[in-house]
């Protein structure tokens with residue numbers, strides 16, 4: 025597992041997502057200043073809608089959990105653990121850190 | 134794995150053989166009942182995967198992956214100390230010493246044993262049945278093999294025209310094969326359907342280009358002339374095909390029972406009692422391998438009931454028993470509805486039958502009723518399953534039939550409601566048969582505090598199996614909430630204890646300009662996908678600022694955020710405004726050129742404009758740059774805002790036109806094009822009473838008269854069409870615009886989130902007369918304000934795409950990836966009728982396979 029530098033903090037959009045490519049895998053990055061994690065990284069692939077779109081969903085805060093609503097069919101994916109709230113489905117999640125205005129995520133190799 | 138016969142733990146050792154749907158459900162139930170505290174549990178499954186959803190197996194061909202179908206990833210087992218082994222077949226039970234032997238040679242002891250070994254597909258011993266390119270349809274591995282073969286061949290045949298056979302035929306068709314079905318019996322689905330029903334189904338399926346051979350016995354399978362196989366039939370004819378899929382029924386997997394001398398049925402199946410115990414009291418059998426009362430149950434719901442029963446008994450309760458199960462089914466096979474309830478064949482003593490058949494729309498319905506005509510005993514439906522839920526409830530709950538029982542299968546005439554009110558269902562009525570949830574269970578969940586279908590689902594699992602009960606479930610939940618006097622909350626969401634109308638007023642009166650400010654003052658938490666776009670829309674209606682301004686960007690639904698409509702594959706469509714549908718040849722050429730340059734699929738919309746599909750996120754700005762340079766503006770097809778003003782050519786060209794509808798339509802479209810509203814708004818203007826623009830089906834409809842314009846309001850096409858109400862007649866241009874200003878602004882101020890004008894009008898107390906009083910007579914003294922507010926929107930109009938192209942920050946968010954220049958490799962197009970379209974999952978797989 026190692027930290028990868030992804031982009032600058034200024035590439036992120038407050039309370040919304042952007043997509044990044046990390047080791048050939050699409051990652052959705054959400055910048056949520058109010059959350060203790062600040063930046064969340066989950067897979068960009070929506071396993072229910074079957075498209076790489078999660079970075080383009082709305083960030084929501086429900087029952088104390090941060091999640092993203094898929095822009096296709098509106099299921100929520102928990103940003104902290106990747107689990108879909110409504111259905112049995114799951115997307116990968118990766119640890120992130122924000123240091124000196126730079127965004128890193130941790131992934132194997 | 135090291136397990137020995139002598140291994141002992143303090144707890145009794147419970148072993149489950151088979152990790153299919155029922156075996157897994159058993160473990161789940163056992164854990165839910167804290168059975169893992171009483172037993173050390175070990176599970177063996179022969180397949181390489183842990184339990185997966187076999188019922189939805191076919192979706193493996195339409196995009197689902199093994200992980201999507203998985204019923205567990207093992208976490209549940211790990212968390213509760215359940216040991217599990219895949220790829221492990223149990224091959225022997227030594228009942229005397231209570232020891233199991235595995236294929237690998239290891240053995241282990243058990244105290245209690247549960248057999249959940251399911252069944253295996255029956256392959257008729259036709260000579261040639263073991264040739265290459267022959268398959269069965271039961272496991273993920275079977276489907277992998279079928280898919281691999283289908284890539285290389287063109288023709289496929291299913292042997293067996295039962296439920297599963299037709300599902301398999303559908304799968305072959307989806308894989309792109311020319312498909313045939315060969316059935317030995319005289320009709321399709323012989324178990325569920327009667328002769329006539331089978332005929333109708335056959336007709337429908339043949340209409341879908343699947344060849345159906347009924348009454349056809351295959352004698353042998355040999356090398357084909359122009360295909361891989363040739364199937365020779367008993368009547369001397371033959372069929373050439375490349376791939377054969379056997380789906381001729383299932384047989385209970387009872388090998389272990391036979392080997393160890395447990396009682397099995399004459400035609401297979403492990404005999405069980407009402408507690409699901411086999412002839413050895415320490416061994417249980419559940420699911421498709423079990424034989425109860427000489428019957429096998431080839432559906433998942435009875436298996437689940439057996440699992441629950443066995444769990445109860447193992448934990449020392451005799452409360453649960455298995456006493457048979459309803460085998461009614463409803464399905465969509467190759468797109469055809471088929472339903473079968475109870476005694477479909479009318480075999481009960483003295484029963485009577487009603488039949489309805491419609492050869493035009495191809496449907497067939499039969500009801501079997503008791504001799505006295507009071508009770509429903511069975512039913513067959515082909516072509517339209519909307520009758521199923523009601524019939525099933527009459528059957529399951531033995532409800533007295535209405536006086537004219539045939540009304541239950543006759544097509545609905547007029548507005549008469551068909552079906553059974555939920556009130557009429559007894560408490561014991563089974564609502565979800567997959568999880569055996571009754572009306573009473575649902576009501577219990579509601580009285581325990583569940584206030585939505587989602588919460589009831591969470592508590593009872595109702596609706597989480599095949600999904601067939603969803604509509605009924607919702608009715609029961611709503612009905613129960615209502616009867617408890619639960620006021621269905623009008624708060625827009627958990628973040629704001631206000632209606633949309635309240636929020637609109639707060640924003641306006643308190644001069645609030647951002648979501649954060651509104652939230653800080655009147656809300657709590659951080660917002661969600663309900664309140665964010667709703668407030669975004671309110672802020673736009675009131676202040677009309679650029680929607681991608683920094684503080685608004687995170688409020689926008691994806692379509693608004695990227696100013697385009699997202700399509701199923703994550704690409705976007707582009708709809709420039711074409712006011713009134715009038716367009717110059719030069720502009721048409723520009724659209725054609727742009728579409729050609731970016732290879733966009735092009736279509737004339739239902740709203741008289743042109744839609745360009747298939748642009749990727751990062752292409753949007755460049756495309757819009759060209760369109761704007763050519764004089765186009767955004768069509769806001771993405772917004773909850775004015776869509777189109779449809780028009781006919783009007784008096785300028787048409788010999789009947791009495792007024793210039795074209796000019797009026799263009800003027801109206803340009804006036805209201807910037808308005809963000811609770812939902813989309815559509816207009817139309819017709820040049821005379823012939824109404825070629827269909828104005829009466831629009832939110833705002835205008836029809837030219839000898840004396841000016843007639844104004845219609847609150848019409849709707851779409852899901853629930855509504856004719857517009859005639860609001861005022863013979864208006865001059867200025868009054869027409871004044872009234873429209875007022876009506877639309879009043880709607881924008883007072884409607885609920887995502888409420889079209891039609892629904893708003895239907896819910897408006899006082900209705901049309903009240904709206905007239907407000908708008909024409911100024912009953913509320915609001916008219917000046919409404920007009921001023923509309924004027925502000927008109928004056929502050931900006932083309933959002935033009936603004937975006939001038940805003941470096943906003944443009945940055947249109948990058949596909951923040952750190953990489955490439956495109957999304959999952960966006961794949963194929964050609965159809967000389968244009969692109971998104972590739973289907975099957976096509977993608979083939980394309981990727983060819984590349985890789």
Ligand code: SRM
Nearest residue numbers: 698706737738739740741742770776849850851852853889
């Ligand atoms: C493109 C178009 C179909 C076409 O190929 O012709 C279309 C496409 C969509 N319609 Fe429509 N509708 C289109 C004309 C219509 C019409 C016909 C009309 O406008 O005269 C109607 C019936 C008239 C009406 O609305 O009263 C129509 C009634 C709907 C409805 C049902 C609304 C209702 O109140 O019942 C929806 C669903 C909704 O809005 O919730 C819908 C939703 C949609 C969505 C947004 C579905 C979606 O979420 O993807 C589609 C967006 C496609 C896109 O990316 O542009 N569309 N839709 C038409 C675009 C017209 C335009 O130029 O803007």
Ligand SMILES: Cc1cc2nc3c(=O)[nH]c(=O)nc-3n(C[C@H](O)[C@H](O)[C@H](O)COP(=O)(O)OP(=O)(O)OC[C@H]3O[C@@H](n4cnc5c(N)ncnc54)[C@H](O)[C@@H]3O)c2cc1C
Nearest residue numbers: 151153154155156178179187222223250251420421432433
């Ligand atoms: C394509 C398809 C569509 C279907 N559609 C529906 C539907 O719409 N509605 C419905 O109700 N039902 C449907 N069914 C039927 C449903 O899937 C079964 O009723 C259900 O899966 C039965 O569960 P089970 O656990 O008894 O058997 P299975 O799911 O077959 O599980 C048995 C498991 O035990 C394993 N096993 C067997 N012997 C051993 C051994 N000696 N050692 C270790 N492991 C062993 C097997 O490998 C298997 O994994 C469908 C089935 C198929 C194939």
Ligand code: SF4
Nearest residue numbers: 700738739744851852
């Ligand atoms: S009718 Fe349905 S499928 Fe067709 S465009 Fe409208 S929403 Fe899409």
Ligand code: FES
Nearest residue numbers: 565567598599600
């Ligand atoms: S009946 Fe299948 S989920 Fe309810």
